[in-house]
Amino acid sequence: MPDWFSHISPMSAVPSNANCVYSEKARALLPPNPKAFIVDDSVPTRRIFRTILEELGFTVSEAVNGKLALEKLEGEIANTTIIFSDISMPVMDGFEFCFKLMQQPWYNRTPFILVSTESDAKNVIKGLKFGADDFLPKPFDKEIVAQVLMRIFQ
16 A cells, blocks of 8 residues: 655644744734743743743743742732643642642632643543643643643633
8 A cells, every 4th residue: 555645744734834823823812911820840941931921922920839839829810811830849749739729719710731741641631630721741832832822712
């Protein structure tokens, strides 16, 4: 049987301006002055995430673990558009943070996205059971973040 698609590279089907297209579509769906809250113990990951989100028009707040995030979010939740949290962190991991956040009387159902290199089905399902709205695998790039934003804000 001939291989009909052997001459096509996997990336040739993706337009060269795909990042711009997804970014613009995501940006169009966001409310005015969107604010993201990043929870991750890794400085390089927070830096990359901040850069991507700022390019998409967000202002960004950060915390290094779930415990600190709960403390900061109580005063910031009304102005927060979306929360991104790593799973593996010291003090309070992303699962516990998600669960405890959902229990807070001041929590307003701000979209919550779990982020992790541990993106097997077990962790995704566990995160969704704890109340996460979506799951973002690491490593990620601007296109993937924009696609998650499009799913959440459509």
